[in-house]
Amino acid sequence: MxxxxxxxxxxxxxxxxxxxxxxxxxxxxxxxxxxxxxxxxxxxxxxxxxxxxxxxxxxxxxxxxxxxxxxxxxxxxMMRHARGEDEIEALRRTRWVPTTGFDTELGDATQAHVRLQAGINAVMDDLHNGGKLDLDKLSEGIDTLVDSITRNPSAVPWILELRRKSDYSYQHALGCSVWAATFGRHLGLEKEQLRDLAMGGLLCDIGKVRLPDELLARQGRLSDADWSLLHSHVTESSRIVEDTPGLSAGVIEMVAHHHERHDGSGYPRGLRGTQIPIFARIIGLIDSYDAMTSTRPHAPSRAPHEVIMELYQCRDTLFQAELVEQFIRTSGIYPTGSLVELSDGTVGVVMSVHSLKRLRPCVLLLLDADKRPLPEFRTIDLSQIEEDVQQRPLSIKGSLPRGAYGVDPAQLFLD
Structure with missing residues (x-):
C-alpha cells in the first residue's frame, strides 16, 4: 500500500x-x-x-x-514507484494557473522565441569563432521565455513547432529549452528553477560546436567511431559551462549528466536511478523527445505521438517511469504542434492540450475530409465536442508526419 x-x-x-x-x-x-x-x-x-x-x-x-x-x-x-512519485511531488513549490488566453499570449510568445533564437545564434557563432559563452546574450531571452510559459504553457510550444527550420543544432537547443521550462511549470517549480531548466536545455549540447562540422552534417547511418566522437560532446559541453561564470551548479549538472540513463546504460559515467540528479533526468528525457521529433542529418523526424509511445515503452529502463508519466501529462498524447487526422477524415494541427483530457486536445482544422484546404481554418475543442456533423463519435484517428498531404503549418501561418 x-x-x-x-x-x-x-x-x-x-x-x-x-x-x-x-x-x-x-x-x-x-x-x-x-x-x-x-x-x-x-x-x-x-x-x-x-x-x-x-x-x-x-x-x-x-x-x-x-x-x-x-x-x-x-x-x-510499487514501493519504488511510490518513492519516485514522492521525489517528484517534493519538487512542487507552486501551482501555476494560466493568466492569459492562448490567442492573447501568442504575440509575447513570438517575441520570446525571436529573442531566444537571436541569443542562441549569437552565442553559437561566438563559440564557433573561438570565443567564450556569453550568458548576457541568453539571459533576456530565457527570462522572456519563462515569463510567457508561466502565463500560458501552450503558446511558446506552438510557435516553436511552426518555426522549426532545417538547422538542427540551433532548433534542438531552442526546443529543449522550451520543453524543459514547460515541463518544469507542470511540475510546480518556481521561476528561478524554471530559468535553470530552460538554460540547461539550451546548453546541454553546446559542446557540439567543438566537433567537426562534417560529423554533425553526416547523413545516414553513423559508424561506431562516429558515435564515439559524437558522445564526446558531453565532455566538451561540460568544459564550456564550467568555464562560464554565473551558471548555477544545477545547470552544470544537467549538462554533465543528461545522457545518463535510468538503467545505467547511458554515458559518460553509467550512472543509474537516483545517482542521476533529477534535473539531469528531466533534461535527458526532454533531449530525447525533441531529438526524435526533429529532422536530424542521420535520422528523419518522427511524429510526436510515435515518440510519446516510445518514451512510454521505455519507462523504468531508459527513463524514470514517474517522469515519463508526468511528461505525458504536460505534452499530451498528441503534443502541441502535432499534425493529426480526425475520425471524420479532417486534418488539423494541435493547438493546446487539456490537462484532464489529454486524448481530446484543441485542434485547428486545415483540410476537409477529402484532404482539400478549408476555405477558412476553424478551431475545434475535442474536450467539448464529441460528435461530428453527422452525429458520429468524433476523436483523433492518429498522428501524421510533418508535411503529410502537403501541409506545412509554418507556411500557412507565418507567410
Whole structure:
C-alpha cells in the first residue's frame, strides 16, 4: 500500500463496481481507457480489465476499498514507484494557473522565441569563432521565455513547432529549452528553477560546436567511431559551462549528466536511478523527445505521438517511469504542434492540450475530409465536442508526419 495516495495493488479478480483504478500492470496506452485513471461503473469494464491485466492499483481515497483477500502487500515495485512519485511531488513549490488566453499570449510568445533564437545564434557563432559563452546574450531571452510559459504553457510550444527550420543544432537547443521550462511549470517549480531548466536545455549540447562540422552534417547511418566522437560532446559541453561564470551548479549538472540513463546504460559515467540528479533526468528525457521529433542529418523526424509511445515503452529502463508519466501529462498524447487526422477524415494541427483530457486536445482544422484546404481554418475543442456533423463519435484517428498531404503549418501561418 502507498500511504500517501492510499493505493492498493490487487488481483483483477477482486475488482468491483465503484473502485477507482489508478494504475495498471501495463501501459494505459493501447487499452482504450483514459490515462487519468478509471472509476469502474460497469461489469464490462471489469471484464476488460481482467482480460488485459493480472494486477491493478486501486486508490481507496477515490473509490471503494478492496477485499483484503485480493490485496498484494510488500510489493517492491510499487514501493519504488511510490518513492519516485514522492521525489517528484517534493519538487512542487507552486501551482501555476494560466493568466492569459492562448490567442492573447501568442504575440509575447513570438517575441520570446525571436529573442531566444537571436541569443542562441549569437552565442553559437561566438563559440564557433573561438570565443567564450556569453550568458548576457541568453539571459533576456530565457527570462522572456519563462515569463510567457508561466502565463500560458501552450503558446511558446506552438510557435516553436511552426518555426522549426532545417538547422538542427540551433532548433534542438531552442526546443529543449522550451520543453524543459514547460515541463518544469507542470511540475510546480518556481521561476528561478524554471530559468535553470530552460538554460540547461539550451546548453546541454553546446559542446557540439567543438566537433567537426562534417560529423554533425553526416547523413545516414553513423559508424561506431562516429558515435564515439559524437558522445564526446558531453565532455566538451561540460568544459564550456564550467568555464562560464554565473551558471548555477544545477545547470552544470544537467549538462554533465543528461545522457545518463535510468538503467545505467547511458554515458559518460553509467550512472543509474537516483545517482542521476533529477534535473539531469528531466533534461535527458526532454533531449530525447525533441531529438526524435526533429529532422536530424542521420535520422528523419518522427511524429510526436510515435515518440510519446516510445518514451512510454521505455519507462523504468531508459527513463524514470514517474517522469515519463508526468511528461505525458504536460505534452499530451498528441503534443502541441502535432499534425493529426480526425475520425471524420479532417486534418488539423494541435493547438493546446487539456490537462484532464489529454486524448481530446484543441485542434485547428486545415483540410476537409477529402484532404482539400478549408476555405477558412476553424478551431475545434475535442474536450467539448464529441460528435461530428453527422452525429458520429468524433476523436483523433492518429498522428501524421510533418508535411503529410502537403501541409506545412509554418507556411500557412507565418507567410
Amino acid at each position: 502507498n500511504a500517501e495516495t492510499q493505493e492498493f495493488r490487487i488481483s483483477v479478480h477482486g475488482l468491483t463496481l465503484d473502485m477507482f483504478v489508478a494504475r495498471l500492470d501495463r501501459p494505459w496506452i493501447g487499452t482504450g481507457f483514459p490515462l487519468e485513471g478509471l472509476k469502474i461503473t460497469s461489469d464490462d469494464q471489469i471484464f476488460q480489465l481482467q482480460r488485459l491485466c493480472a494486477f491493478v492499483h486501486v486508490d481507496v481515497s477515490r473509490g471503494r476499498s478492496p477485499d483484503l483477500r485480493y490485496v498484494s502487500f510488500n510489493d517492491d515495485a
